[in-house]
């Protein structure tokens with residue numbers, strides 16, 4: 001395997017990358033000369049400034065033909081089936097290489113337009129990654145060569161579960177309760193997508209669970225969410241973008257992204273000094289979300305919260321459930337270091353009413369007309385009891401891990417540390 005700099009050079013050549021933003025306009029990528037990609041031990045690859053970068057400076061443009069998403073994958077695959085003519089104008093500006101009737105090309109030639117467009121973005125892009133990563137001379141080779149191996153995404157609970165890590169059961173039992181729920185939800189999404197892709201590739205030798213896991217995790221940890229043409233739901237609104245996907249995450253946005261007819265753009269939303277790393281915020285995500293979805297955690301994360309839904313919902317009577325569902329406040333109750341969310345406040349107030357529908361003060365709270373001071377003392381007392389329970393659970397789990405442990409255990413410990421920090425900020429003493 002070539003080293004990172006050689007593979008990076010191939011990637012930039014492949015995308016016709018130029019350091020002149022205006023040259024070769026539409027079919028060439030632009031990467032500012034002020035940037036470099038470095039592979040730093042224990043941190044992974046990231047983008048760094050080699051010269052001072054000004055706020056609002058344009059840094060990267062990747063043309064549509066080098067983006068991997070629902071539209072470009074449909075355009076590549078259908079090229080192999082002469083019966084399919086793509087009439088939608090969104091396909092007309094894409095430069096797609098001619099079809100190759102190699103073994104992968106033969107698989108593509110059997111897919112109808114209806115089969116392909118019935119797939120979700122995750123399904124079609126993972127199918128494509130599986131096939132192109134095993135296709136000699138793939139057009140996408142330079143991009144595939146820069147994708148991480150599954151092991152590099154090994155902190156993610158999905159990876160230890162699917163790969164049956166020898167410690168998987170122990171690791172799952174160490175997760176905070178809400179993280180286990182989140183990991184289960186991801187596993188369900190994964191299994192559903194896998195069944196669809198496996199069925200489409202069942203007559204080929206290309207499909208294995210490991211290959212699918214690699215493709216699915218590459219997408220989940222590297223895709224960028226933006227409104228995309230042809231997207232069927234908001235989950236479909238993503239693209240993979242070569243080079244841009246070297247940007248690491250920080251809680252606050254330091255780079256902006258946008259997509260327009262000329263491609264995918266990155267610009268600086270802050271100044272960067274030479275040597276500093278450029279960051280982009282993947283969203284206001286807690287460590288639980290980052291670990292389950294992307295396979296990493298931050299030691300400091302201002303978006304951490306505790307999900308207390310599983311502790312509040314069993315306390316509801318059917319009349320509370322009916323009221324909250326009707327008002328759109330059923331489930332998803334959280335608390336962070338500054339206090340409870342409004343949803344949690346409404347849930348705890350509802351619990352204090354024997355006839356929620358008839359309570360004008362509860363309805364006024366839900367409608368934002370009053371602050372709900374009348375409920376506060378009992379709500380805080382109940383929440384304190386719940387947080388004490390959660391804090392005891394986290395403390396017990398932390399005590400059961402001998403540190404330093406496996407990297408996965410260390411990441412789980414960071415989740416518990418975050419929970420205990422919020423509990424302590426909310427007045428829990430153990």
Ligand SMILES: C[S@@+](CC[C@H](N)C(=O)[O-])C[C@H]1O[C@@H](n2cnc3c(N)ncnc32)[C@H](O)[C@@H]1O
Pocket residue numbers: 043044045046148152153221222245246247248249250294295296297298
């Ligand atoms: C879009 S990629 C960013 C580039 C990546 N570091 C690489 O080597 O290709 C997202 C992955 O980078 C890693 N990552 C991103 N931000 C991070 C951060 N702040 N701390 C640690 N790892 C991070 C995680 O493994 C995540 O799944």
